[in-house]
Structure formats: C-alpha cells, structure tokens
Amino acid sequence: YGLAASLPPLLAAGILALTPLTFLLSTARNAHKLVDKLALALGLALYPLVQLLQTGVDIMICGLTAGTIAYGVHWIRRRA
Numbered sequence: 001y002g003l004a005a006s007l008p009p010l011l012a013a014g015i016l017a018l019t020p021l022t023f024l025l026s027t028a029r030n031a032h033k034l035v036d037k038l039a040l041a042l043g044l045a046l047y048p049l050v051q052l053l054q055t056g057v058d059i060m061i062c063g064l065t066a067g068t069i070a071y072g073v074h075w076i077r078r079r080a
Contacts, residue, residue: 034077039070 004012031037043066050062 033074035070035074038073039067042066042069 004015007015027040031040043062046066047058047062050058050065053061055061
C-alpha cells in the first residue's frame, strides 16, 4: 500500500484491484457445487444493494446473507 501511494492513481488502482480480483477468480474457479455458485452469484448481485446502507461492514452483511440464502436453497433441494 505504501508503494501504491507513490504511483499514478490509475496504476495504483489497478495494482490494488489485483487482490480482490484474484480472490474472486479463484473462488469462481473452485465453485463446483450449485450451492457454491449460487452463493457467489448472490454475493455479487447483492453487494451493490447492501453497499447503499453504508454500514462499513457491507461485505460481511452481503456474504452472510448470500451464504445463508444459498444454504437454504441447498437444504430445500436436498430434502425434496
């Protein structure tokens, strides 16, 4: 982060975006079951809405909500 502060803004933004992008791509690549894919898709879809709340813990709220919904869908499908 210290190095990014001394770089031009566009380059710094690109470098700082590498970590979350790498995490997202590795999570998507390793999602084999429907519940994993559903949780990832719901998390991506819900984030813009949760971010509007401006709580400071928007990623945690989004992840817990998406994961809970995906688990519920998985549980219902397994019982059927």
